Amino acid sequence: MKIKTALQFGLCCIFLSHPIKFRIVYANNIKNLNKKERLRKISELCLSNSVNLLDGLKILQRLNIKSFRINSKFFPLYTHPDFSYKLTDLTDYEEIIKTLSKVKKYAKDNQIRLSFHPDQFIIISSPHQKVIENSIAELEYHTLLAGLVGAEVINIHIGGKYESKSETIKRFSKNFKKLSPQTQKILTVENDDVIYTPADVNELSSIIGIPFVYDIHHHRCNPDNLTEEKATELCLQSWQKFRPHQKPYFHISSSKNGARAHADYINPDDIPEFWHQIQATVDVEAKAKELAVIKLMKNFD
DNA sequence: GCATGTCAAGTTGTG
């Protein structure tokens, strides 16, 4: 007996059983190359990643997986302090742009949503100036890439606790204003598994006017006085208020041995029943990647 | 082929 669902499910970052690979390079491995060789190497990787993204979307379309989270290292070392570059520096610049415009068109035509979830180093609420600067640069890089592929969302966490949650939320709000208007328009914020609960994130979300992405596994690790129904409702309201033209995002994962770590697959019982009437995208965070999404979707119509 | 060490970056909790 299959449950009828309005949800759509998404894959995060990588494929496990299909020949789609996103490649990276380390600073150490290009530091002995001259500038021209270095840019050729990086260009090759950026083009390879672009082609793989396009091919990956075609596989997702076949599998009826309607959302994909793009790896933050898509343009490797783009904001590295020693080896940063501009896209126009790259040997294959035109081919990269052309391929990414195909990605954008393919995703739009087939209604596949694209998003980002920048690395743990991206913390605009940090008390350290350098961390804030790096984070802003990294977010602006994501915004550039988001524009090229037509991604809808760049989703981050609030940050560490530092002196107090309320001081950190204030600093986040202050530094948010330093982001470009384009970045402000695409940024979302998610509850985490150790510090900031849905109630905290909803507070920040209301202050600065960006949507709240609800991760129900994090809520279970790091509960507050909100029920899952109430947290869901606040998430939906935030999207309705601040991005009414977009569907909300949820995250799902199942815990491994009852711990914080992610399991290979999703236990379908971890998806609350009341989610199934909601038009939203659920990004699946599971080690078995697209196999986990496929298996999960078999439970639903 | 396989085992191993390393990778730009922050912050927290656990053992």
Add this chain to the structure above:
DNA sequence: CACAACTTGACATGC
């Protein structure tokens, strides 16, 4: 104090 965890291990090297 070292290490794992976080949206994702990937890569080069040495045998």
